[in-house]
Amino acid sequence: MRVRLSVIIIALMLVLISLPLNNQAEAYPGGLLEGKQMAASSNGLNVDWSNTVSEATDGDTNTSIPLKYDGVGVAYLQYRFEKPTDITGYQLLLDTKSSKTRLRFFGENNKLLYDNANLVQDGTRTNLKISGAYEVWINANPGPINLKEFDLFGDSPQQPNPESPLNLTVIGQTSSSVDLTWNAVNSPNVQGYYVYLDGVQMPGIVTTNNFTITGLTPGQTYTAYVTAAYSNNIESGPSNTVTITLEEPVPGNSILKIYLNTGYEREYDLSTSQISDFINWYDNRANGIGKNYYPFVKTVNVGSFKKITQYITFDKIVTFDVNEY
Known part of the structure; x- marks a missing residue:
């Protein structure tokens, strides 16, 4: 009886060990995009900044947004900072590793600062060094993908008093x-x-x-x-x-x-x-x-x-x- 109980306990421990850990999939606190709305568009150029989504920045790995570059559906998520911002890292979590995403940063006057389609996509916080980022674009390359979480880290771009008329x-x-x-x-x-x-x-x-x-x-x-x-x-x-x-x-x-x-x-x-x-x-x-x-x-x-x-x-x-x- 004791031998059978020991076997059962060992089997349960092996099952628990084999389960994926969720702590790497959680949004890091203090991210620049945490809880923010991102603009969603089909091509990244004609952006309606009032058409926004939050599934990728809500800190909930149970939600996601599908991205596919087909000229019809949502392919791009974009965010514009209130002032040029220094970026020190990113976090990206997809529900599959079979397709890639592309990450770009632009400075003022649409100057391209960073362009990478070989990203860490398992939710791990990854170091990055970019100075003076004004906009960030993330898109399917080409997809389809389900983007669960995306966040950036660095100096806060908050402006408590934006200019009034x-x-x-x-x-x-x-x-x-x-x-x-x-x-x-x-x-x-x-x-x-x-x-x-x-x-x-x-x-x-x-x-x-x-x-x-x-x-x-x-x-x-x-x-x-x-x-x-x-x-x-x-x-x-x-x-x-x-x-x-x-x-x-x-x-x-x-x-x-x-x-x-x-x-x-x-x-x-x-x-x-x-x-x-x-x-x-x-x-x-x-x-x-x-x-x-x-x-x-x-x-x-x-x-x-x-x-x-x-x-x-x-x-x-x-x-x-x-x-x-």
Whole structure:
């Protein structure tokens, strides 16, 4: 009986010894990509930085993302640091050794710093020395592969205070709309801007440094500020806040709403005679008579200026509405 028990114990120990160790497959703490989102793309060139995945950076070896270079599915994972970063190592874990991956680092101005398709792929932390990395690309070469974990190590690229937009200014308004502009942030990582009205983010990302808020209530007071939307889902702090008080509509006036072929809209609160002047100019210009632009003078909420004149060119106008009140 004792002999049989000893044999069973020895057999169990041999089974346990033969099982793969999972400690090398765990994500190392403190990695630069730990918990971060990576952009996923099919070719690595036309990257939508808002299309992100986290299966390779979540620290969970039970999750993975398939990569295959076929021009259709996901082949590349990419990450862009907020500043040039020194890399001292990487960790890569695949569920198979039958196919290889390719790892590349780029510096500023897309300078190639490192390119290697012969990587350690069993989850072992591997030393690496790269200075000033700005982007990292990892892709199937050619695949298919299932990428379980990927991480980098080195100096942290965190920037606690990414640059915020400055000098938010009201450049015009009607009784129901307001035109805003601000200084653009000079950074290649900025994808656009978020506009906040009374502390609530308005839908979508604004890709220029000006925006018109419409549909406001006459006679009401609002506050607005903007933030910069960086890649990797980073948002800057707010700009200065502006306060907007909309005037009550003047009886007999109309709102002229102009639709431009750029996709923007412009609204102007005008008197009956001003509406008539604009329509006369438009009709004449349609017959090739007169100047190619029409000036609209704003004197309300113009900051430090006495007035602001906006010039609307005829060839930009798609259509317009006249809404009397």
